Amino acid sequence: MLVLPPRLTHAEAPACVLMLRQGLAGQAGSSTVLDASALAQFDSSALAVMLECRRESRALGRAFSVKGLPPRLRELAALYGVAGLLPAAP
Numbered sequence: 001m002l003v004l005p006p007r008l009t010h011a012e013a014p015a016c017v018l019m020l021r022q023g024l025a026g027q028a029g030s031s032t033v034l035d036a037s038a039l040a041q042f043d044s045s046a047l048a049v050m051l052e053c054r055r056e057s058r059a060l061g062r063a064f065s066v067k068g069l070p071p072r073l074r075e076l077a078a079l080y081g082v083a084g085l086l087p088a089a090p
Contacts, residue, residue, distance in 0.1 A: 001067070002027075002053065003035045004046070013045040020053045024060065032057040033089045037068025047077055050086055065089035 002023045008016055024032065034053055039046060050066065057064040067089040069077075077083040 001033045001035050004039055004049070006038045007041040008039060008046040008049060009041065009043045010045045013049050016049050017052050020049070021056060024053070024056050029062070031063040031065065032060075033065055033067055035067045036070065036073065039068075039070050039073065042070075042073060044076060044080070046073060047080060047082060047086075051082060054085060 002020055005012065005016065020034075032053070034050060036046075036050070054064045065088060066086045069086065069088065074083065077086055
């Protein structure tokens with residue numbers, strides 16, 4: 001499972017993408033679960049980071065899902081029309 005940090009804004013996004021890429025490279029298995037439950041402070045950059053993680057995961061042939069998406073971020077994803085790309089983990 002990959003874990004997002006408590007703060008993910010435009011300033012933290014590039015480092016977070018790098019961290020997630022490294023995590024994906026070190027993972028085995030057929031699916032990627034991204035844990036967003038620690039997110040407390042974020043902006044729309046968090047969605048961009050999550051979508052990049054999804055793209056990277058799918059490029060590796062893995063399923064992708066998100067655990068613990070904060071309600072405010074879920075609303076933002078719906079507003080931008082990308083909520084369907086960030087399915088909830090079982």
